[in-house]
Amino acid sequence: MADLLRVEKLTGGYSSAKPVLREVSFEVRAGEMVGLIGLNGAGKSTAIKHILGLLLPHAGEIRVGGRTLAEAPDTYRAGMAYVPETPLLYEELTVREHLRLAAMAYGLEEAAFAERADELAESFDMRRALDRLPSQLSKGMRQRVMMMTALLVRPSLYVIDEPFLGLDPLGVRTLLDWMAARKREGAGLLVCSHLLTTLEAYCDRFVLLADGRVRAAGSLDDLREAAGMRRGAGSLDEAFFRLIGGGPA
Numbered sequence: 034m035a036d037l038l039r040v041e042k043l044t045g046g047y048s049s050a051k052p053v054l055r056e057v058s059f060e061v062r063a064g065e066m067v068g069l070i071g072l073n074g075a076g077k078s079t080a081i082k083h084i085l086g087l088l089l090p091h092a093g094e095i096r097v098g099g100r101t102l103a104e105a106p107d108t109y110r111a112g113m114a115y116v117p118e119t120p121l122l123y124e125e126l127t128v129r130e131h132l133r134l135a136a137m138a139y140g141l142e143e144a145a146f147a148e149r150a151d152e153l154a155e156s157f158d159m160r161r162a163l164d165r166l167p168s169q170l171s172k173g174m175r176q177r178v179m180m181m182t183a184l185l186v187r188p189s190l191y192v193i194d195e196p197f198l199g200l201d202p203l204g205v206r207t208l209l210d211w212m213a214a215r216k217r218e219g220a221g222l223l224v225c226s227h228l229l230t231t232l233e234a235y236c237d238r239f240v241l242l243a244d245g246r247v248r249a250a251g252s253l254d255d256l257r258e259a260a261g262m263r264r265g266a267g268s269l270d271e272a273f274f275r276l277i278g279g280g281p282a
């Protein structure tokens with residue numbers, strides 16, 4: 034089976050004269066969660082913009098479900114859901130209307146919509162907020178709406194940027210439980226975050242970007258090995274600091 038997401042020797046960024054990403058390659062397979070990590074300015078958001086098709090590769094290619102954006106734009110876009118770091122909501126639509134809009138955009142049937150929306154509202158404790166407008170929601174509640182929208186439509190690939198910021202501990206736990214459930218059902222998740230301890234507990238593999246290049250990639254043990262640590266010993270945090278050259282020797 035094709036990888037859900039394959040980034041192949043991607044060179045890209047905002048101007049071809051000065052690429053931000055250079056020859057970046059990684060993949061996300063069905064049933065795995067991959068953590069995209071790196072310091073501020075390493076190129077994580079730029080990589081995500083390329084994956085979403087908001088930036089076009091200067092060289093290399095990106096495939097979602099085996100197809101590039103140019104080959105199959107509809108399949109490419111419908112194959113993934115993106116959750117941005119900053120909630121983007123329509124100020125004139127209620128929470129329920131946001132969910133319904135997502136369901137329509139992804140062709141979700143009414144019965145499935147009703148069942149899933151209800152389940153999500155319950156587990157994210159948003160039942161009482163379903164008929165509120167975004168201006169009547171707290172920051173964390175707005176973030177919950179974004180997550181609920183992505184979880185409602187059940188694409189095969191999730192691209193999630195800093196999902197935990199703004200969520201209270203209960204929201205973080207609920208979100209992680211949902212992400213793990215989607216993963217068990219065969220979805221792939223690319224999660225970009227600075228919360229290394231959380232990623233370590235939930236991700237199967239990691240891609241560490243530094244200065245727009247893949248500094249190390251693979252399982253925690255692969256990263257430990259690349260960092261000169263023993264397999265089976267030491268945290269992701271420690272491997273990270275050794276690999277980017279900022280930690281104790």
Ligand SMILES: Nc1ncnc2c1ncn2[C@@H]1O[C@H](COP(=O)(O)OP(=O)(O)OP(=O)(O)O)[C@@H](O)[C@H]1O
Nearest residue numbers: 046047048053071072073074075076077078079080
């Ligand atoms: N719109 C833009 N135009 C030009 N350069 C940009 C733009 N956005 C980001 N950059 C540059 O691209 C590089 C990578 O930035 P990017 O936002 O991808 O980093 P990041 O890893 O997501 O960082 P953070 O952890 O701070 O979110 C930086 O040098 C940044 O200055």
